[in-house]
Amino acid sequence: xxxxxxxxxxxxxxxxxxxxxxxxxxxxxxxxxxxxxxxxxxxxxxxxxxxxxxxxxxxxxxxxxxxxxxxxxxxxxxxxxxxxxxxxxxxxxxxxxxxxxxxxxxxxxxxxxxxxxxxxxxxxxxxxxxxxxxxxxxxxxxxxxxxxxxxxxxxxxxxxxxxxxxxxxxxxxxxxxxxxxxxxxxxxxxxxxxxxxxxxxxxxxxxxxxxxxxxxxxxxxxxxxxxxxxxxxxxxxxxxxxxxxxxxxxxxxxxxxxxxxxxx
Numbered sequence: 001x002x003x004x005x006x007x008x009x010x011x012x013x014x015x016x017x018x019x020x021x022x023x024x025x026x027x028x029x030x031x032x033x034x035x036x037x038x039x040x041x042x043x044x045x046x047x048x049x050x051x052x053x054x055x056x057x058x059x060x061x062x063x064x065x066x067x068x069x070x071x072x073x074x075x076x077x078x079x080x081x082x083x084x085x086x087x088x089x090x091x092x093x094x095x096x097x098x099x100x101x102x103x104x105x106x107x108x109x110x111x112x113x114x115x116x117x118x119x120x121x122x123x124x125x126x127x128x129x130x131x132x133x134x135x136x137x138x139x140x141x142x143x144x145x146x147x148x149x150x151x152x153x154x155x156x157x158x159x160x161x162x163x164x165x166x167x168x169x170x171x172x173x174x175x176x177x178x179x180x181x182x183x184x185x186x187x188x189x190x191x192x193x194x195x196x197x198x199x200x201x202x203x204x205x206x207x208x209x210x211x212x213x214x215x216x217x218x219x220x221x222x223x224x225x226x227x228x229x230x231x232x233x234x235x236x237x238x239x240x241x242x243x244x245x246x247x248x249x250x251x252x253x254x255x256x257x258x259x260x261x262x263x264x
Contacts, residue, residue, distance in 0.1 A: 005158040044093040066176040074165035081113040099191040102174025107145030
């Protein structure tokens with residue numbers, strides 16, 4: 001969607017693994033006399049990063065841009081019309097999305113259904129009605145003013161969606177108000193409540209330490225045997241060390257943030 005409408009070249013995933021792993025800003029473009037900038041974020045169902053990591057990425061970006069005086073005109077939530085059901089993880093992610101935005105700004109959310117070319121129109125229309133009327137899907141969001149539009153993978157439909165959002169008034173999301181205006185820690189916000197960020201990072205760090213121990217043991221055996229696979233293991237060791245350092249840095253960053261907020 002973003003590449004189509006902005007002529008950007010952001011990574012697009014076609015397999016089971018998530019492609020967007022960071023918050024990415026697309027190339028600005030003009031539409032209806034307005035300069036438009038789209039932002040791509042990882043989904044909460046990311047196959048690589050944890051839910052806590054994704055929330056940290058998005059919340060940090062939103063907090064920084066809000067401090068710079070920039071707010072969003074709207075938020076796009078993409079969902080496949082071909083999906084036959086929404087499981088427990090999907091419903092949890094939707095609840096998290098609603099808390100991120102806040103009920104007050106759901107009127108600036110546009111829920112986009114795509115992949116209409118892969119389904120019969122009558123079946124797609126029935127699913128769209130279910131999404132609108134069922135509490136398991138988007139009914140609560142629509143009751144707070146959210147919008148639904150279809151995207152048929154053409155530039156024209158993408159422009160219609162963006163033009164609708166251009167007409168919205170820009171406003172801060174709930175997570176931005178929580179973290180910047182109210183100076184709350186992410187874990188104390190509505191979206192972050194219940195996410196055990198530090199224990200999750202500690203668990204990842206412990207996992208990496210165990211992997212390092214196994215690799216070092218294997219390397220010692222290969223050194224003694226002068227095995228050719230030593231180089232491959234050495235590279236794996238570097239990768240795990242980097243992941244461990246990252247987890248430890250995030251834990252330290254979390255603790256420093258907690259301390260700075262308490263001090264202020």
